[in-house]
Amino acid sequence: MPASATDLQALAASAVEKWRGGHFVEADALSARLIAAAPDNPAYLRLRATILFQASKVTDAVATMARLVRSAPRDASLLSDYGYMLQVGGDTAGAIAALEEAVTLAPDNFAARVNLGNVHYAIGQAGPAEQQYLVALQLKPGFAPALNNLAELQYRRGRATESLATADALVVAAPQAAMGHHRRADALDLLGRRAEAMLAFERAVQCEPDNLIIALAQANSFAANGDLGRAEAICRDMLRRSPGHAGALVDLTRYASLASDYAVVESMRLALADPASSEKDRVALGFALGKVLEDGGDYPAAFACFADAAARQRRQITYSSAATEQVFDSLIAAFTPKRVTRLSGLGSDSAMPIFVVGMPRSGTTLVEQILASHEQVSGAGELSELSLQVAELVRAKGADSMAQVLDRADGPALQRFGEAYLGQLASYARGSRYVVDKMPANFLHIGLIRLALPKARIIHCRRDALDTSLSIFKTNFGEGAQPQSYDLGELGHYYRQYQRLMAHWSDLFGPAIYHIDYEKLVRDPEGQSRLLLAHCGLDWSPAPIAFQQAGSVVRTASIFQVRQPVHTRSIGLAESYGALLDPLRRALAGS
Numbered sequence: 131m132p133a134s135a136t137d138l139q140a141l142a143a144s145a146v147e148k149w150r151g152g153h154f155v156e157a158d159a160l161s162a163r164l165i166a167a168a169p170d171n172p173a174y175l176r177l178r179a180t181i182l183f184q185a186s187k188v189t190d191a192v193a194t195m196a197r198l199v200r201s202a203p204r205d206a207s208l209l210s211d212y213g214y215m216l217q218v219g220g221d222t223a224g225a226i227a228a229l230e231e232a233v234t235l236a237p238d239n240f241a242a243r244v245n246l247g248n249v250h251y252a253i254g255q256a257g258p259a260e261q262q263y264l265v266a267l268q269l270k271p272g273f274a275p276a277l278n279n280l281a282e283l284q285y286r287r288g289r290a291t292e293s294l295a296t297a298d299a300l301v302v303a304a305p306q307a308a309m310g311h312h313r314r315a316d317a318l319d320l321l322g323r324r325a326e327a328m329l330a331f332e333r334a335v336q337c338e339p340d341n342l343i344i345a346l347a348q349a350n351s352f353a354a355n356g357d358l359g360r361a362e363a364i365c366r367d368m369l370r371r372s373p374g375h376a377g378a379l380v381d382l383t384r385y386a387s388l389a390s391d392y393a394v395v396e397s398m399r400l401a402l403a404d405p406a407s408s409e410k411d412r413v414a415l416g417f418a419l420g421k422v423l424e425d426g427g428d429y430p431a432a433f434a435c436f437a438d439a440a441a442r443q444r445r446q447i448t449y450s451s452a453a454t455e456q457v458f459d460s461l462i463a464a465f466t467p468k469r470v471t472r473l474s475g476l477g478s479d480s481a482m483p484i485f486v487v488g489m490p491r492s493g494t495t496l497v498e499q500i501l502a503s504h505e506q507v508s509g510a511g512e513l514s515e516l517s518l519q520v521a522e523l524v525r526a527k528g529a530d531s532m533a534q535v536l537d538r539a540d541g542p543a544l545q546r547f548g549e550a551y552l553g554q555l556a557s558y559a560r561g562s563r564y565v566v567d568k569m570p571a572n573f574l575h576i577g578l579i580r581l582a583l584p585k586a587r588i589i590h591c592r593r594d595a596l597d598t599s600l601s602i603f604k605t606n607f608g609e610g611a612q613p614q615s616y617d618l619g620e621l622g623h624y625y626r627q628y629q630r631l632m633a634h635w636s637d638l639f640g641p642a643i644y645h646i647d648y649e650k651l652v653r654d655p656e657g658q659s660r661l662l663l664a665h666c667g668l669d670w671s672p673a674p675i676a677f678q679q680a681g682s683v684v685r686t687a688s689i690f691q692v693r694q695p696v697h698t699r700s701i702g703l704a705e706s707y708g709a710l711l712d713p714l715r716r717a718l719a720g721s
Contacts, residue, residue: 138168142177149177154185172198176208179215188219199228206236214245217252225249233262240269244276251279256287256518272303274310281313288513290320290557308338312347319351322508322560327351342368346377353385361385369394374401376411383418389426398422413443417606424604433710436604443606444616451623454614458627462634464532465577470638473581476541478548481585483555484566484666487573488591489628490612491601493648497591498568500659504668510558512569519551520575532577539581548582564666573628576635580642587666588639590632593648595718596704599625600711622717652698 141164148157161178168174175198182191195212202208213228226249232242247262263280267273277300284293297313304310315330331348338344345368353361362385368378379398388394398419401407407415416439423432484501486494502509523543529535558565570591572579579586599622602615614624636643644665651658660670704711 138164138171138174141167142174145177145181149181149184154181157181158185158187170201172201176211179211183215183218188215191215192219192221204235206232206239206242209235210239210242210245213242213249217245217249222249222253238269240266240273243269244273244279247276248279251283256283256514257522259283272299274300274304274307277303278309278313281310281317285313285316285320286514287518288320288510288515288554288557290317293317294321306337308334308341308344311337312344315347315351319354321557324355342372342375342377346381349381349385358385369397373397374404376401376407376415380414380418383421387425388422395419395422409442409446413439414606414608415439416442417604420604429706429708430710433707439606440603440616447610447613447616449613449620451614451620454624455627458631460531460533461574461577461631464536465634465638467638469533469536470577470581473536473539473544475584477544477582477584478552479585480548480552480583481587482552482559482563482565483579483583483586484564484589485572485576485579485586486566486568486570486589486591487576488570489573489593489598489602489625490570490607490615491605492570492591492593492598493646493651494568494570494591496648496651497589497646497662498566500655500662501564501566501589501666501668504663504671506563506668507566507666508558508560508562508564509566509568510555513554513567514569515554516551516567516569516572516575516579519547520578522550523547523578544582547578551583564668573632573635576639576643580639588643589662589665590643590645591648592645594701594704595625595629596711596715597700597702599714599718600704600707601700603714618711618714619717622714622719625718626720649698649701652701 141160145157145160145164148154148160158181161174161181164174165171165178175194179191179194179198182188182194192212192215195208195215198208199205199212209228209232213225213232216222216228217225226246229242229246229249232239233246236242243262243266247259247266250256250259250262260280260283263276263283266276267280270276277296281293281296281300284290284296294314294317297310297317300310300313311330311334315327315334318324318327318330328351331344331351334344335341335348345364349361349364352358352364362382365378365382365385368375369382372378374397379394379401382388382394398415402412402415402419416435420432420435420439423429423435484507486497486501488494498509498511501507523539524532524535527535527538527543529538555565555567564587573590576588579588599618602612603618603621605612605615607615614620636645644662646658646662663670
C-alpha cells in the first residue's frame with residue numbers, strides 16, 4: 131500500500147531529526163525510503179540531497195540536486211545550493227555557471243553571492259571574488275564569513291590597509307571569534323606593525339586556545355619576524371598537547387635543525403605510517419622528513435622521502451609540459467623588437483619597484499633581504515599582484531594572446547596597468563623610497579614590466595641549474611603552486627623554458643636586467659652586495675650583509691636558512707645525490 135501523506139511527513143520529520151543530530155547514516159537510510167515512496171517530491175528531493183551532502187556522498191547529492199534543477203531551472207535558491215555542491219565536488223565550471231545564473235535571476239540572493247565569491251577565490255580569480263563579497267556585504271552587512279574571506283583575499287593580494295579595515299569590521303561583528311583577530315594580526319604584520327600584530331595573535335589565541343590553526347599562524351608570524359625560538363616553542367607545545375600533529379611537525383622543521391632530534395623524527399615516521407593521516411599530511415610530512423634526513427647526511431633515505439611526497443602531490447595536480455611550452459612560445463612571439471619599440475616610453479615614471487625574479491630557490495630571498503636591509507628599501511615578499519594585474523589587462527583587452535594585448539595597448543593602458551600595481555605596492559613602502567617585490571615567477575612578466583614600469587629595477591637571480599632544480603624538487607609549495615616541480619622530467623623541461631625566455635628578455639632589454647649569481651654572492655657577500663646596491667642607485671652600507679640581525683620579515687620556505695650567516699654549504703649539494711638525479715640531469719640537457 132502506498133504511504134499516506136501523514137506517513138511521509140512523519141518519515142521526513144524523522145530524517146530531519148537524525149540529520150540535525152548528526153546521525154547521517156540513519157538520516158541517509160530514512161531519506162532514501164522517503165524518495166522511494168515519493169520520487170518526484172521537490173521538498174523530499176532537496177532534503178535527500180542535503181543529507182547526502184552532509185554524509186559526504188557529494189556525487190549522489192549533486193545528482194539529486196541536478197534532478198531538482200531540471201524541474202525548477204529558475205529557482206535561484208536551488209541554483210545557489212547546487213552551485214555550492216558542484217564546487218565541493220570539484221566541478222568548478224559547473225559551479226560558476228549555476229551560481230551566475232542564480233545571481234542573474236535573483237541579484238539580491240545573498241548566499242549565491244557568497245558562494246560565487248568563494249568559487250572565484252578558490253580558483254585564483256581574486257577580482258571577481260572580491261566583487262561578489264562586496265555585493266553580498268551590502269546585502270547583509272556584518273556577515274562574518276564573508277568579512278573573513280574578504281579580509282583574507284585582500285591580505286593575499288597585498289592590500290594590507292584594506293584587509294585591516296575589513297578585519298576590524300569582522301571583530302565588531304564577531305568579537306569573541308578568533309578569525310577576526312587572526313585577520314587583524316596578518317594585516318598588521320604585513321604593514322610592519324609587529325607589536326600590534328603580536329597582540330592581535332594573542333587575542334586570537336585567547337578566544338580559541340585549542341585552535342591549533344591559530345597557534346601555527348602565530349608561530350609562523352614569530353618566525354617571519356625573526357623569532358625562531360618562539361616559533362619553535364609554540365610547535366613543541368602543540369606536540370605536547372597533540373602528539374603527532376602533522377602541521378606542528380612540519381613547521382618545526384622550518385624553524386629548527388632536527389637531524390639529531392630522534393623523538394621528533396620518530397614522530398614524523400609514525401605520522402606518515404598512520405592510516406588516518408590525510409594525503410595532504412603525508413605529502414607535507416614526506417617533504418619535511420626528507421629535509422631532516424638530508425640534514426643528517428642520509429641522502430638515499432632523504433631522496434626516497436622527497437620522491438614519494440612529490441609523486442603523491444603530482445597525482446593531485448593537472449599539469450602539461452606541452453601547454454607550458456606553448457605559454458613560453460607565445461611570450462617570446464609576442465614581445466618582438468617592433469612591438470617593444472612602439473610601446474617604449476609610454477609607461478609610468480615611478481622608480482619605486484625593485485623586482486627580484488628567477489626560479490624558486492635561486493637566492494631571491496637572500497637578495498631581497500640584502501636590499502631590504504638598506505634604509506631606503508622595504509621588502510614586500512612574494513606578491514601575486516603583478517600576475518593578477520596581467521590577467522586583468524588580458525581580460526580588459528578581450529585578448530586571446532599576449533600578442534593581441536600588445537597590439538591593442540597604448541600609453542593610457544600601460545599607465546593604468548602600472549598605476550594599479552603601484553597603488554598596491556605603496557602600502558609596503560613604510561616611508562621607504564623603494565619596495566622589493568620578490569615573486570620569482572615575475573620573470574614571466576619582464577616584458578610588461580619594462581613597458582609599463584620602465585624605471586623599475588629588475589634583478590635576475592641565477593644559480594646552478596642542478597642545485598636549483600633539486601632545491602625546488604625538495605620543496606612542498608602546496609595548493610597547486612609550482613605544478614612543474616613534482617616530477618624530475620617536467621621540472622627539467624620547465625627549467626629549460628625559463629632559460630629560453632630569460633635569454634629572450636636579455637636580448638631585448640640588455641643591461642636593464644641585472645643578473646646576480648648565487649654562488650658568487652655567498653662566496654663574496656660584501657663585494658656582490660656593493661655591486662647590487664650600486665645598480666639600484668643606493669649608497670653602500672654594511673647593514674645589508676648583516677641582514678640576519680636586521681629583523682626584516684621573511685614569509686617563504688627560506689625562513690630558517692635566511693636567519694643563518696651566509697654560507698656556501700648548498701653549493702654542489704646535488705652531487706651528494708649521485709645517480710639518483712640522473713633523470714633530472716637528462717631533462718635539463720634536453721635529452
